[in-house]
Amino acid sequence: MEKIDLKGFLKRIFSGFFEKKIVWLLITSGIALTMYGIFPDVWRILAIQLLNAFYNLSLNETPEKISWGLRLFLTATGAALIVSGLWFYFKTRENIKLKKLLQIAHSSIESVEYSKFDVDLDNYEVEQYRIAQGEELKTLSKVNLSHALREQGKIKEKILQRADGRDNVEASYWGLAHIPLTFLMGYQIADKLSTSFFEWNQNSLSWNRVKDNNTEYPELLVSRQLNQSFEDVEDVVIKIGITYQVEDVTLNGLGLEGRDSYYLHLPSPTRNAIVSVRQLNEYQAVFRKTMDEINQYYPSLKRVHVFYSGQPSLAYRLGSCLSPRMDKEILVYNYHSTSEPKYNWSINMKKEWNEVAIHVTGETI
Structure with a gap:
């Protein structure tokens, strides 16, 4: 019976897997924060409507005022996460080649x-x-x-x-x-x-x-x-x-x-x-x-x-x-x-x- 190279098999399966997940997490999180920083009321109302529809709640949809400072912070943080995700992708792209x-x-x-x-x-x-x-x-x-x-x-x-x-x-x-x-x-x-x-x-x-x-x-x-x-x-x-x-x-x-x-x-x-x-x-x-x-x-x-x-x-x-x-x-x-x-x-x-x-x-x- 031919010897199974379990280590090599697992390496082929998982090589690049975690790197791709990290890139996906950074970019999607960055997009979510950036959009919330730019359009906070839209996302808040949408989230409340979904919660009310799925869980039969009666949450108040009245917009709450969010300071410009917080909005700028969220937007800047989101943009930084997107840039980090792109940087990580190109940095690890060659390293994950088997x-x-x-x-x-x-x-x-x-x-x-x-x-x-x-x-x-x-x-x-x-x-x-x-x-x-x-x-x-x-x-x-x-x-x-x-x-x-x-x-x-x-x-x-x-x-x-x-x-x-x-x-x-x-x-x-x-x-x-x-x-x-x-x-x-x-x-x-x-x-x-x-x-x-x-x-x-x-x-x-x-x-x-x-x-x-x-x-x-x-x-x-x-x-x-x-x-x-x-x-x-x-x-x-x-x-x-x-x-x-x-x-x-x-x-x-x-x-x-x-x-x-x-x-x-x-x-x-x-x-x-x-x-x-x-x-x-x-x-x-x-x-x-x-x-x-x-x-x-x-x-x-x-x-x-x-x-x-x-x-x-x-x-x-x-x-x-x-x-x-x-x-x-x-x-x-x-x-x-x-x-x-x-x-x-x-x-x-x-x-x-x-x-x-x-x-x-x-x-x-």
Whole structure:
């Protein structure tokens, strides 16, 4: 079970809360005193009428004379409170910021804007790191894929350098990129940064944060098709069906027919299935447990072939739990419905000191 950072959670909830309350109290009190000092009779009569109406009283509404000295004092005091509230707001505005938020704006499928989202990020200083690979991937070739990977690698290095040795930095992944590229980003950043996730909402055309809540979600099931003698197996298939089912027929043409396969899937795959951070954690744990099972079961294993249908946030998280020490070579495939084979290119998961291998099986993305 993942350790809960209660201190960090409470800090996120209450940071800036009391400062905002103090500002609100100073300004509203100042406005009330100032208005009473300028229009004392109006406020007194209004208050008496409200008391008489709600409590059936018969208080006298005849105005009482208030000295000019008292009115000036109330007005000056109110103005001072308003000024103090504004001063306190601007004085504490920078101090209440929690962290630097490194926004990883990753797109290769289509161009999107990142200005519309569903949460308040005022408590963060947002630094955007944009990885735009759409132009490179308009035409499929090893040259274009290599260029896209180099550009992604450069931005990844900037992110890691920015976060190195700093405990006030958080990453946030806003992904609408091809699945192999998303897996690779998660794999290379891994646990070096605490990362939140935003998913693109096609209906509202905005980014929705994957929230830390208790929303119910379906169990991730594991089905196994073990057809081979385990001693001789060198290649194993992992299919992951979150948004859509991953059918065996879509793997035709890759030379993987009859291989032992593990199918991680929802009972009824659906769009927008990821609803909470807790769900991401649990599904990642199921995937990691499956990888451990494969590593232990096949003594001659050389490669694991991953076919994924799901949201970018989970693809990133699954990539982040892969290990260069424990796992064999991991190849992640890209799906395109009109290509033959359907999975028309793949890359293997490599850290920054190794070159990523590109394998093109089709002609179009």
